[in-house]
Amino acid sequence: MSVQITAADVNKLRQQTGAGMMDCKKALVEANGDFEAAVDYLRKKGAKVAASRQDRDSNEGVVVAKATADGKRGVVVELNCETDFVAKNADFVALANKFTDLAIDKNPASLEELLSMEIDGQKVSDIIVENTGKIGEKIGISKFETVSGEKVIPYIHGNYRLGVLVALNQDVAGADEAGKDIAMQIAAMNPVALDKDDVDATVIERETEIAKEVIRAEGKPEAMVEKIAAGKLNKFYKDSTLLNQEFVKDSSKDVRKFLDETAKGLTVVAFKRVQLGA
Numbered sequence: 584m585s586v587q588i589t590a591a592d593v594n595k596l597r598q599q600t601g602a603g604m605m606d607c608k609k610a611l612v613e614a615n616g617d618f619e620a621a622v623d624y625l626r627k628k629g630a631k632v633a634a635s636r637q638d639r640d641s642n643e644g645v646v647v648a649k650a651t652a653d654g655k656r657g658v659v660v661e662l663n664c665e666t667d668f669v670a671k672n673a674d675f676v677a678l679a680n681k682f683t684d685l686a687i688d689k690n691p692a693s694l695e696e697l698l699s700m701e702i703d704g705q706k707v708s709d710i711i712v713e714n715t716g717k718i719g720e721k722i723g724i725s726k727f728e729t730v731s732g733e734k735v736i737p738y739i740h741g742n743y744r745l746g747v748l749v750a751l752n753q754d755v756a757g758a759d760e761a762g763k764d765i766a767m768q769i770a771a772m773n774p775v776a777l778d779k780d781d782v783d784a785t786v787i788e789r790e791t792e793i794a795k796e797v798i799r800a801e802g803k804p805e806a807m808v809e810k811i812a813a814g815k816l817n818k819f820y821k822d823s824t825l826l827n828q829e830f831v832k833d834s835s836k837d838v839r840k841f842l843d844e845t846a847k848g849l850t851v852v853a854f855k856r857v858q859l860g861a
Contacts, residue, residue: 586616596621623789627796642725642860643670647683648737648746657735657748658686659857660697661726669720676743678714682707682724694727728855736762740770743859750853755846764832765825765842769856774825777851782824790819825851 588611596607596618602625610628614620644663650656662679669675681702691697698708705713707724715722732750736759739746747766751758776782794815798808821827826839833841842849 588612588616592616600625623793626793627800643667644722644725644859645670645676645679645743646726646739646746646857646859647679647743648739648748648857649683649687650735650737650748651687654734654736654754656687656690656729656731657737657750657855658683658727658729659737659746659748659855660686660724661746661857661859662722663725663860664718664722665720669718669722670743675718675722678710679743686727686729690729691727694724697727698724726857728857730853730855732852734758734762736766738763738766738770740767745770745856745858747857748853748855749851751842751849752852753846753849755849757845758849761842761845761849764830765838765851765854768828768831768838769825769854771831772825772828773856773858774828774854775823776825777854778824778826779820782820787816791816825854 588608592611593604593608596602596611597604599618600607600622602610606625606628607621610621610624611618613624642663643666644661646659646661648657648659660679660683662675662682664670664675682697685700685702685707686697689700691700698706698711700707702710711723728748730748730750732752734751734754736749736751737746738749747769749762749766749769751762775786791812794812795808798811798815799805803811821829821837826837826842828838830836830838830841836844839850842851
């Protein structure tokens with residue numbers, strides 16, 4: 584049974600991808616209403632697809648990133664609300680900072696554990712409910728992430744709209760500055776993984792399949808498809824994995840080389856990037 588494709592569905596995919604209305608409608612019909620499959624269809628047909636590909640409207644709120652005093656652990660918390668007006672309110676930002684400070688202090692293992700912790704005898708979950716009543720908007724913590732390392736650098740970008748944590752393997756001279764540069768790189772370039780081996784197998788399979796479809800559509804001989812697809816996959820690694828990306832401040836080197844030049848053997852062991860509403 585075919586799925587009814589509405590104008591609202593077409594418009595949603597258009598906003599999500601930047602592709603034309605007719606292309607979006609055809610993609611949704613071909614994909615039987617599946618948005619992810621429709622995005623893949625557009626990419627295979629060579630349509631220009633916007634990078635974000637978010638499947639929902641951005642929630643409002645703030646993202647706060649902090650590290651412990653010894654710089655060995657960092658946390659990032661996203662506290663959401665309904666309107667930009669509330670998100671910019673000093674009390675709302677202070678509340679987000681209070682929850683983040685609690686996470687720094689008590690080191691919860693999960694969001695659920697953070698919500699069950701207490702501030703002045705009151706559970707975080709109850710404080711959220713109380714403030715929902717005060718503010719008149721639904722609020723809640725949607726994301727809680729943490730990393731550990733020899734040196735963890737937190738970074739907040741764009742007026743609390745994006746938070747990054749970078750964990751380095753050494754606490755050496757220049758680590759703070761290098762870490763901040765890498766955090767800004769992560770904020771701007773949104774890598775999908777740390778290195779080639781960290782990319783999810785389904786992502787590799789998907790990128791390879793899309794590359795092959797594009798190559799075949801260009802009329803290349805079947806014997807060349809695998810080789811060209813491998814080259815496109817290497818390009819994907821270079822664009823999308825942190826250590827292999829061109830360093831934004833100096834395109835003559837990649838991030839791995841920049842770190843090694845800062846201090847021999849210096850590298851990133853983990854990172855987290857939390858974007859408001861993403």
